[in-house]
Amino acid sequence: MTPRVPRTTAEWDRVREAKHNVLARDPLSVDPADYPDVRPEVVASWRRSMLAGVDPGAREYVLDEEFQPGTRLAAVAQPIMDRLRDEIADLGSWGFLADRACRLLTVVVGDFPTANRVHRQNLRAGMAFAEDVMGTNGMGCAHETQQPFIISGTEHFRADTEILTTTGVIIRDPFTKRHVGTFGAHCLREYGSAALLPLVVEIGRSIEAQLERRADGEREVFDAYSAAARRHRGLVVAVSRRLSVVSTQARTLVREADEELLRRLADEAGERTRTVRRRLSSGVTANIQILPVRQPRGEFAAVLVLEPVETQGRPLGNAGEDRAVDVRACLSHALREGRPVLLAGERGCGKRHEARTALHAVSDRVVELEARRAPDDWLQGFAAALRTPGTGVLLGHITELPAELATPVATLLDGARGPIVATTAEDADLAVVRERFPVVLTVPPLRERRDELAALCADLLADLGDEPVHLTPRAAAALAAGDWPGNVRQLLQVLASARIRAAGPTIDLPDLPGHHRTPLDEVQRAERRVLMAALREAGGDRSAVAKRLGISRATVYRKLKRYELR
Incomplete structure (x- = not known):
């Protein structure tokens, strides 16, 4: 009871x-x-x-x-x-x-x-x-x-x-x-x-x-948007002075940088239906049909129907997802031909996960060596793994090895015959080691691989415990909408926390941490990307970031906390 x-x-x-x-x-x-x-x-x-x-x-x-x-x-x-x-x-x-x-x-x-x-x-x-x-x-x-x-x-x-x-x-x-x-x-x-x-x-x-x-015309905007979405079944956006609604299909083209452009077009159209051609921030040129929506005096709103006419040679799909598929195919092909592979990419983007999966497919066993181990122990472990038939080798953070090991490691790589995959952060460099890898592949960040997220979550949850756990559709949708600056590592932390909160074998929306139940909008995601880029360029110096972006240090610290950037 x-x-x-x-x-x-x-x-x-x-x-x-x-x-x-x-x-x-x-x-x-x-x-x-x-x-x-x-x-x-x-x-x-x-x-x-x-x-x-x-x-x-x-x-x-x-x-x-x-x-x-x-x-x-x-x-x-x-x-x-x-x-x-x-x-x-x-x-x-x-x-x-x-x-x-x-x-x-x-x-x-x-x-x-x-x-x-x-x-x-x-x-x-x-x-x-x-x-x-x-x-x-x-x-x-x-x-x-x-x-x-x-x-x-x-x-x-x-x-x-x-x-x-x-x-x-x-x-x-x-x-x-x-x-x-x-x-x-x-x-x-x-x-x-x-x-x-x-x-x-x-x-x-x-x-x-x-x-x-007290909706002040918002009902009319949503009714017009719903009608247009049913009629055109594609790239539909509704905007007013305070509102922006973007269909799922339109999100492949419309970015936060386009929001003011679309609002300006709606405002300038007045009560006239018109069609204009504009280039969007995604690089796509589109014909935009502007359908005004009646509003109270002094306000404006419109539904915009977009028809892409040119994409600068790029497909309209998610390039990151295509790149991820290409990386796996190239990685598998290189390993089967006996060529060592260096996987680069943002920190936490899943390089080790991709390496393990590929190595297990071509090896009887896999030995993982972390570059942060004692140098002599690391070198001896690498040499021993290379001498063992049927062994795949995963070298984590290879470019963090001490400089004195660069030459002996390069020599071992030159003579290696078994499957080898090394990982490195995208911004790391140790040229003498990198040059010894005939194949260098870049794993795209998680935010560019949203279609993979459901399968990746299933794999990560399976590794977290013996009891099977799955995500509800709305929880999976909320995670897919995230920007994931910490990539797979951050996703794993969120899933581990949600698994603890869940009362049974199902993780639902309330089980996710609060800020993942209400994902960042396009503006906030763009702001976080700008902060991440500034942090990388400034080497983590908060004062330099503040100066570069023209904001105070206090604002930088608040935004770093808000966007979980440390």
Whole structure:
């Protein structure tokens, strides 16, 4: 029998005891089934909070310095929040409205608990209540799981919130169905019950209804886009001053750099249907049919239908995926002819995975040698592997060998007859070694091989444990939309974390880390690529990156943290 939401002192005490037991354990070993007195979804949240590094004894609230106030959600929901303020004026409760990152937008307060009962905070817009910042709480859990949530008393991860009952419900855009924010109502724990949650859900639905009524022409844009997508079945884009919707097929051509161009075309067209020819940032020239959509005065919107007419000799498909296929074919061919191969590519892009797969296909056994080993041991191991018939050799990070080993390694390579694959980062160099490889292939980064991601995830998950685990279609789609600056290595970390979060053999969207459930848009992906390039060119010097990009060092550090670049 599933435990209920705790409501008595005895129940809260049992939950606290279980929580202290969980906190004393390795989070990777925590199993909700071991705690029958606690709701399993709460134990799962404690485990995620521990993995995120939340301090259960913390008393400060985190203010996100990058928070930008004035969102449409806050403006549209304000009448409802004002009514809520009147309704709770005499109650010991309060309501929070947060944005899609679970940062506070608006708070309305009734008879706020006295200072000796609650650690009072100067509540400010931009304070973060996400689970990975504040630990288990109603809004954070709703944001994390995308489900309505109630957390009572000692179910909270942080000790300073144990005297509260908190709730949360996500708010979705009525047209895109995307998560745009979270609403929560909170009170002292003795005043809360499971009956509070349906009321919170009802308020959330009221905010969604208000969003629909105040769409300011967005309904017309989506209706026109849907009709055009059905009629043309291809490259369709809809734009307005605040909105951009790109069909899956159109994403092969339209990049973030094209967004302003398409908006300008829509604005200049006015109410006239017209067709123009423009070259896009992808290098493709397209005929663009502009179909205006009626909007309120002072606004503009249009659906644009694109027809490519020239691609500068390039196919419209994903070149990275074609390159990956070519790399495998060339690698297999070279090994079967007995020619050593050097695999280059971005760090973590899967060079070792490709090398192992190819070597196992032509060898009885594979010996892996890491260049960071003691030089003498490495050289002896390489020589011994070459003397063993039927042995394939994988030389990791070959260009990181000490310079004094370059000549003896080159000599061994010249006399080698068995299958050998070495790996190196794209920006590494040790010319005397590289020159000894008759075949040098570059493995494309993961972001250019999205069609392979489902199969790659299946392989990586199979390596993570004995029990079979698979991704749901929506989780696989979210991962495929990511930019993956850390390539396969980063993907493996995300899958390992999701496997721990998953309650069974299926990894669903809520099991993925928060920032992978809502992938970066084209603008953010482009910004991250610019940052990565600047970091490489500056050798990791943050001050040089700031100077090169014309931004402050503080901004550089914030963006590096946001985009997981270290």
